[in-house]
Amino acid sequence: LAKTTQPISMDSYEGQEVNITCSHNNIATNDYITWYQQFPSQGPRFIIQGYKTKVTNEVASLFIPADRKSSTLSLPRVSLSDTAVYYCLALPVFGKGTRLSVIA
Amino acid sequence: SAVISQKPSRDICQRGTSLTIQCQVDSQVTMMFWYRQQPGQSLTLIATANQGSEATYESGFVIDKFPISRPNLTFSTLTVSNMSPEDSSIYLCSVPAGSGYTFGSGTRLTVV
Numbered sequence: 001l002a003k004t005t006q007p008i009s010m011d012s013y014e015g016q017e018v019n020i021t022c023s024h025n026n027i028a029t030n031d032y033i034t035w036y037q038q039f040p041s042q043g044p045r046f047i048i049q050g051y052k053t054k055v056t057n058e059v060a061s062l063f064i065p066a067d068r069k070s071s072t073l074s075l076p077r078v079s080l081s082d083t084a085v086y087y088c089l090a091l092p093v094f095g096k097g098t099r100l101s102v103i104a
Numbered sequence: 105s106a107v108i109s110q111k112p113s114r115d116i117c118q119r120g121t122s123l124t125i126q127c128q129v130d131s132q133v134t135m136m137f138w139y140r141q142q143p144g145q146s147l148t149l150i151a152t153a154n155q156g157s158e159a160t161y162e163s164g165f166v167i168d169k170f171p172i173s174r175p176n177l178t179f180s181t182l183t184v185s186n187m188s189p190e191d192s193s194i195y196l197c198s199v200p201a202g203s204g205y206t207f208g209s210g211t212r213l214t215v216v
Contacts, residue, residue: 043196
């Protein structure tokens with residue numbers, strides 16, 4: 001099972017774009033990269049998933065280079081409500097997550 | 105995507121006792137995953153439960169401590185046995201759904 005590594009925490013001001021990068025050097029050929037968001041006292045919530053190149057949805061964009069050894073979650077114009085822990089994972093194994101704090 | 109009903113949402117238990125957590129899914133799924141999330145920590149996979157076969161446990165977790173049942177494709181239980189305060193955590197079940205996984209709302213267990 002692929003192991004992922006991501007920054008423990010990040011701070012950002014409201015309205016800024018936030019990029020969280022995750023490394024997954026031993027990702028398997030058939031593994032997708034999935035990002036989840038978790039608020040306190042709630043279960044994780046799916047944000048986005050990709051295999052290669054770029055994926056965009058109404059919430060975020062995900063960039064995965066050709067070697068697939070890393071991925072970057074991009075959150076455009078964050079707001080205070082985006083303060084949460086963000087997990088990069090090759091399901092079903094979770095990494096330690098990045099605690100994002102959005103500051104007014 | 106699948107909807108999971110997880111019970112109980114929380115419980116306070118005496119040490120040495122056992123608690124069984126239930127997850128009911130609104131659709132048939134082959135695989136179901138059980139996680140533990142200790143305070144301030146990430147989710148740790150306990151085991152994978154497939155219908156019709158024994159659960160597969162991750163390193164550090166054993167069947168005697170966390171027996172799992174999977175009687176059909178929509179239901180599973182996880183029992184936390186002979187509890188100690190170190191078992192105080194949130195326990196979550198999860199199933200594959202669409203592009204990712206759907207999670208239950210979690211069971212917050214406090215052992216006193």
